Amino acid sequence: MPRAFRSTSLLGVSLLSASVLGVGLLTGCVANDPAATHTAFTVDSSQTACAVSANEAPAGSIRFTVTNSGDQVTEFYLLAADGKRIVGEAENIGPGLSRDLVVQLDAGSYFTACKPGMSGDGVGKAEFTATKTDAAATLNVDLAAQIDTANSNYASYVSDQIDQLVTGTDTFAAAYLAGDFGAARSFYAPTRVHWERVETIAESFGDLDPKLDLREADLEEGQDWTGWHAIEKDLWPADAEAGFEAYSTQKRAALTGLLVADTATLHEKVQGLNFTLSQQTNGAIGLLDEVATGKVTGEEEIWSHTDLWDFQANVDGAQKLYDGVRPILLQTDADLAASLDGEFAALQTMLDAQRVGDGFTLYTDLDPGAIRALADQVNALGEPLNRLTAALVL
Structure with missing residues (x-):
């Protein structure tokens, strides 16, 4: 079992039901060059901060590249609008290492946060918004x-x-x-x-x-x-x-x-x-x-x-x-x-x-x-x- 956030803080999971997350079946597509259509962000996770390169993106496929600049193993979380339920997470990122988290988001409000040391309440919790877009993904x-x-x-x-x-x-x-x-x-x-x-x-x-x-x-x-x-x-x-x-x-x-x-x-x-x-x-x-x-x-x-x-x-x-x-x-x-x-x-x-x-x-x-x-x-x-x-x- 991972060292998850507890009760009133950030509780962790890699999978959530679509009813909680609000992501529908046909909100994304599959192609031979997936990286070309991801909206890309960087995240700097240090001992005291969780710096995301921007706090807004069009709804759809989003890639967070998380780099650990601290001296403890860290985790990155994308949270639902209630600030507790986890939409996606990148775990066990060692010092000096990077890891990608790719998620498919509907328009709405979210939060980002990091957890250096994989204990406590985490740091740098901040609002993140996925905005509506007219682009329609097709399958x-x-x-x-x-x-x-x-x-x-x-x-x-x-x-x-x-x-x-x-x-x-x-x-x-x-x-x-x-x-x-x-x-x-x-x-x-x-x-x-x-x-x-x-x-x-x-x-x-x-x-x-x-x-x-x-x-x-x-x-x-x-x-x-x-x-x-x-x-x-x-x-x-x-x-x-x-x-x-x-x-x-x-x-x-x-x-x-x-x-x-x-x-x-x-x-x-x-x-x-x-x-x-x-x-x-x-x-x-x-x-x-x-x-x-x-x-x-x-x-x-x-x-x-x-x-x-x-x-x-x-x-x-x-x-x-x-x-x-x-x-x-x-x-x-x-x-x-x-x-x-x-x-x-x-x-x-x-x-x-x-x-x-x-x-x-x-x-x-x-x-x-x-x-x-x-x-x-x-x-x-x-x-x-x-x-x-x-x-x-x-």
């Missing part, structure tokens, strides 16, 4: 149908994964509350994969993400710790800190009650979601970011060590998103499609080598060479994947 009928199919298929995938998450969570919670810890441990990783496959969607709904998936290391002062990882610690106490005390029956009941209720709320919120092409491509990038910043480091599941289950699930979700838009990419950039095909396959081969029965090797049992190889392959996939949105969305 041929066949291409429009392909995009519509990709969008609707992904919506069905998200709904199915959350359905399975609800069922698995109910079973897991019942076993944990009954004190059947062996069963609860066996349900833990197979249930969480449904969350991890659509994690960037789940992160879009206010405080649901930290309620369900916050790691102890990311707790802020005074913040209640609930969700999967709070229960994980109680289920694998041998790896907890010295002096850790098992939870009381009352605390276990409270945690399971919230886990089930918050998952049910997530289920309600994903019903009827619609997606756009840029939301799908940026979502694939976001899921690979999850792998690079948490799973490949072993920081996500520090007591259960089931990080490879999460790793595979994030890759599953990114692959699903890529597969949905691949027929369109073949028309616009066949070389990029070939590169992505190869890098996805190579990463999957490495993950398959770590399978044990229906699961995976515990992360603590991986040798350093295997971890380095996985990290290198994630980086190898990330480079072409980061070009996907710009190759498709104008």
Whole structure:
């Protein structure tokens, strides 16, 4: 889970429903030279500022090239009119590095902001306006149908994964509350994969993400710790800190009650979601970011060590998103499609080598060479994947 902005500040997600974002299916087009039709901006993200080269652009496809001039890893956010919901984000930009964010915007009001250090409330929050334009983007009928199919298929995938998450969570919670810890441990990783496959969607709904998936290391002062990882610690106490005390029956009941209720709320919120092409491509990038910043480091599941289950699930979700838009990419950039095909396959081969029965090797049992190889392959996939949105969305 990324170190997202919390509650009243800027909550992060790479994908939002079209109903929230207000971006329609046919607001953009696909061509062989996508860079030619992007309105381009530069962003200088320093320790104290988030300087965007201009604060207004015609509605349509917009490219922000974000350069980190500070000395900490930074993030850039484009926020909806409420100043909280995230339309698009560029994460994990190291000092001296640059990264592009390409978004498709309807006319309206937005905000830009940066988050040096990936913690706190961020800096440089400023208004940004997309103005109405008479230019009408066009799509041929066949291409429009392909995009519509990709969008609707992904919506069905998200709904199915959350359905399975609800069922698995109910079973897991019942076993944990009954004190059947062996069963609860066996349900833990197979249930969480449904969350991890659509994690960037789940992160879009206010405080649901930290309620369900916050790691102890990311707790802020005074913040209640609930969700999967709070229960994980109680289920694998041998790896907890010295002096850790098992939870009381009352605390276990409270945690399971919230886990089930918050998952049910997530289920309600994903019903009827619609997606756009840029939301799908940026979502694939976001899921690979999850792998690079948490799973490949072993920081996500520090007591259960089931990080490879999460790793595979994030890759599953990114692959699903890529597969949905691949027929369109073949028309616009066949070389990029070939590169992505190869890098996805190579990463999957490495993950398959770590399978044990229906699961995976515990992360603590991986040798350093295997971890380095996985990290290198994630980086190898990330480079072409980061070009996907710009190759498709104008």
